[in-house]
Amino acid sequence: MASLKRLETEFPILDRDFQSFCALRGIFTVQDFLIHDLQSLVADAEQQTSSERFMQAINQVLCVIDGLHRPWSNGVxxxxxxxxxxxxxxxxxxxxxxxxxxxxxxxxxxxxxxxxxxxxxxxxxxxxxxxxxxxxxxxxxxxxxxxxxxxxxxxxxxxxxxxxxxxxxxxxxxxxxxxxxxxxxxxxxxxxxxxxxxxxxxxxxxxxxxxxxxxxxxxxxxxxxxxxxxxxxxxxxxxxxxxxxxxxxxxxxxxxxxxxxxxxxxxxxxxxxxxx
Missing domain, CATH: 3.40.50.300 (P-loop containing nucleotide triphosphate hydrolases)
Known part of the structure; x- marks a missing residue:
């Protein structure tokens, strides 16, 4: 799975500060993000000085994850x-x-x-x-x-x-x-x-x-x-x-x-x- 550092080129919001925030919680790749407790991560982000920017970055990673999987289709x-x-x-x-x-x-x-x-x-x-x-x-x-x-x-x-x-x-x-x-x-x-x-x-x-x-x-x-x-x-x-x-x-x-x-x-x- 793509590393957060690699994604920074395409999504600047995933900058070094956000990467460091994630690294302290054992998150280095999109895969690490998937298996981490999202509620806990959001709660920690809200306590940070750059909370608004971190929340935007979290939402950006979620959008990347959504893009990796095809959307739901109905039976027809x-x-x-x-x-x-x-x-x-x-x-x-x-x-x-x-x-x-x-x-x-x-x-x-x-x-x-x-x-x-x-x-x-x-x-x-x-x-x-x-x-x-x-x-x-x-x-x-x-x-x-x-x-x-x-x-x-x-x-x-x-x-x-x-x-x-x-x-x-x-x-x-x-x-x-x-x-x-x-x-x-x-x-x-x-x-x-x-x-x-x-x-x-x-x-x-x-x-x-x-x-x-x-x-x-x-x-x-x-x-x-x-x-x-x-x-x-x-x-x-x-x-x-x-x-x-x-x-x-x-x-x-x-x-x-x-x-x-x-x-x-x-x-x-x-x-x-x-x-x-």
């Missing part, structure tokens, strides 16, 4: 947008496309979860061959680097939209769990807030720029030892679509089951073959 507007703009991209596997009602839907985030060697990585080249003429890869090793890449992509998409030129149709984040798990284990509520912010940004990109988003996740042991997607209960509510992938030991046969879909019943399953 969402339906019209889905019918006119949100199409599907074939995964290249008939069984998976059948489960997904055509493939990966633009405007949605699809999660593909599975244990090691279950086929998550093998699926990606198949999807890419079907939907992309050019591929740009970015290596990131922590969630903050991912935020930087996604914000740069957002700036690029805004520029392309102004020119009426948008070539990007798919974002793939391979092993998003490897970026999120480290922050969940050590930072408590802040880690969860970062996780939610990451998904909010992916949903925003998907919706506003008509993209399909595919993220992969590993699995952990569930009830009775049955594998389930990692990242906990909070995470499972965030994605639009969830798929669980597995592979027959020693064969090229893969099984996929539908755990969640906005317009299809969960529990359906299919199988397919990937020839190595």
């Amino acid at each position: 507007e969402l339906m019209e947008d889905a019918q006119k703009n949100k199409h599907v991209l074939s995964t290249g596997c008939e069984g998976m496309d059948f489960l997904l009602r055509g493939g990966l839907h633009k405007g949605q985030v699809t999660e593909l979860a599975g244990p090691s060697s279950s086929g998550k990585t093998q699926m990606q080249p198949i999807v890419l061959q079907k939907v992309m003429n050019s591929i740009l890869c970015q290596s990131v090793f922590d969630i903050f680097s991912m935020f930087d890449v996604l914000h740069c992509l957002e700036s690029k998409l805004k520029s392309q939209m102004c020119r009426g030129d948008n070539d990007e149709i798919l974002i793939i984040i391979d092993s998003i769990s490897s970026l999120i798990t480290p922050i969940l284990g050590s930072s408590g509520s802040q880690g969860r807030a970062l996780m939610v912010s990451a998904m909010s940004l992916l949903k925003k990109l998907a919706h506003e720029y008509n993209l399909a988003v595919l993220v992969t996740n590993h699995t952990v042991g569930g009830d009775g030892g049955i594998p389930k997607p990692a990242l906990g209960e909070s995470w499972k509510t965030l994605t639009h679509v969830r798929l669980l992938l597995s592979r027959d030991c020693g064969s090229d046969t893969y099984h996929v089951s539908l755990l969640k879909h906005p317009s299809a019943a969960s529990g359906k399953a299919a199988k397919f073959i990937i020839n190595n």
